Amino acid sequence: xSLRFQEIDWQPTPIGDISLRRRRHPxxxxxxxxxxxxxxxxxxxxxTAGEVALAELALAEAPGTALDVAVGGLGLGHTARAxxxxxxxxxxTVIDALAEVIDWHRRGLxxxxxxLASDPRCRxxxxxxxxxxxxxxxxxxxGPGRLFHAVLLDVDHSPRHVLHPRHAALxxxxxxRALAGHLHPDxxxxxxxxxxxxxxxxxxxxxxxxxxxAHVVEFDNPLQGGTSSNTVYLAVKGPAAP
Numbered sequence: 001x002s003l004r005f006q007e008i009d010w011q012p013t014p015i016g017d018i019s020l021r022r023r024r025h026p027x028x029x030x031x032x033x034x035x036x037x038x039x040x041x042x043x044x045x046x047x048t049a050g051e052v053a054l055a056e057l058a059l060a061e062a063p064g065t066a067l068d069v070a071v072g073g074l075g076l077g078h079t080a081r082a083x084x085x086x087x088x089x090x091x092x093t094v095i096d097a098l099a100e101v102i103d104w105h106r107r108g109l110x111x112x113x114x115x116l117a118s119d120p121r122c123r124x125x126x127x128x129x130x131x132x133x134x135x136x137x138x139x140x141x142x143g144p145g146r147l148f149h150a151v152l153l154d155v156d157h158s159p160r161h162v163l164h165p166r167h168a169a170l171x172x173x174x175x176x177r178a179l180a181g182h183l184h185p186d187x188x189x190x191x192x193x194x195x196x197x198x199x200x201x202x203x204x205x206x207x208x209x210x211x212x213x214a215h216v217v218e219f220d221n222p223l224q225g226g227t228s229s230n231t232v233y234l235a236v237k238g239p240a241a242p
Contacts, residue, residue: 008109011100015164020104033076033110035101037163045111048078049219050192050230054152055082057215057232058190059089062150066090070139070148070182072129073155074101077112079192083152084119092122093140093148095129097155102126129155130167133179150188151179158195158231171201176208176235185240193231201233209235 010019016038025032025046033045043051059067067088071080074096083089094116096102102124105113116122127141137144139151156162159171169175179189189209197214205212213234221228 051078052082053217067149072153154192158193191233211236
């Protein structure tokens with residue numbers, strides 16, 4: 001049986017102190033893993049439906065049977081794991097700005113870490129997703145110009161509530177156009193948000209992508225005695241020019 005509460009790791013980072021904690025759920029007795037940045041909760045293994053749906057909804061729209069996928073934000077690994085569970089995924093590039101988070105997975109400090117780090121299809125890349133998305137060389141530092149069939153992003157709380165001010169540029173038309181340039185024709189961009197659907201952001205998406213949608217993902221919230229929800233935005237790039 002685990003301790004009731006344990007701080008597994010704590011590290012200073014350029015964007016604040018980050019910590020990985022484990023606690024025992026008082027009712028189920030299961031271990032719950034949590035990540036905090038400073039005093040702010042970033043994620044919990046108690047709530048993963050939105051992270052899983054991010055991958056499942058996006059890949060349901062992705063074209064082809066041999067998919068190259070990029071994920072922005074590793075977290076506790078639930079989006080990456082859900083992507084690898086799709087047998088069509090032949091490669092997964094997971095980009096995270098915090099080397100400490102990648103290290104948790106490689107050291108097996110989080111439940112999904114060892115499986116992700118050892119999967120030959122999966123690469124864990126230390127890098128700035130937002131800078132890579134805005135740049136001309138693309139999301140794979142080892143493959144300039146490489147295109148992806150799907151790009152999944154789960155870093156900020158929402159397009160309006162970003163972790164760093166420089167992230168905001170990606171959610172504007174020019175930032176989205178740059179990101180779309182790293183997708184194959186008919187490729188999919190998917191974004192997780194903790195806020196309800198934002199009509200203004202959907203309108204921005206439609207300036208760049210010909211097909212868009214906002215899916216509400218509901219899940220049980222035992223802490224509040226009801227249900228909560230996340231939003232997954234989907235945006236599909238147009239086909240190749242004839």
